[in-house]
Amino acid sequence: MHTDSRIIADKAVISLQGRFDFSAHREFRSLCSPALESSEIRELEVDLGQVEYLDSSALGMLLLLRERADGARKRVTLSNCRGAVRQVLDTANFSKLFQIT
Numbered sequence: 001m002h003t004d005s006r007i008i009a010d011k012a013v014i015s016l017q018g019r020f021d022f023s024a025h026r027e028f029r030s031l032c033s034p035a036l037e038s039s040e041i042r043e044l045e046v047d048l049g050q051v052e053y054l055d056s057s058a059l060g061m062l063l064l065l066r067e068r069a070d071g072a073r074k075r076v077t078l079s080n081c082r083g084a085v086r087q088v089l090d091t092a093n094f095s096k097l098f099q100i101t
Helices: 022-037 056-071 083-091
Strands: 004-007 009-020 043-056 075-079
Touching: 004 022, 004 043, 004 075, 022 056, 043 083, 056 075, 056 083
Parallel strands: 009 043, 043 075
Antiparallel strands: 004 009
C-alpha cells in the first residue's frame, strides 16, 4: 500500500492507494497518530479513492481510528469511496459510524 498525508487548514487528509489490509497496519497507524495528537487538527479524512481492496482488518483499523478520534474530540470521514470498497463499507454498515462520501 502507498500512503500520503497532508494538512489542509484544520483537517488531516490521509490518502491510501492499493491494498488496505493487515500488512498496512503499522504504516496506517503512523500516519494517523500525529493528526490525532495535534491540537490544531479537528478532522481526519481518509481518502480511499485509490484503494482497490480492503479486508476485515482494514475495517478494524478504521474503527480503532474512529475510537481514538472520538477520545480526542476529532471527526473521521471516509472520502472517495466507490466500487468494491464502497460495497464493503455499506455491507459493514459503516455509514452509521462515519460520514462517507
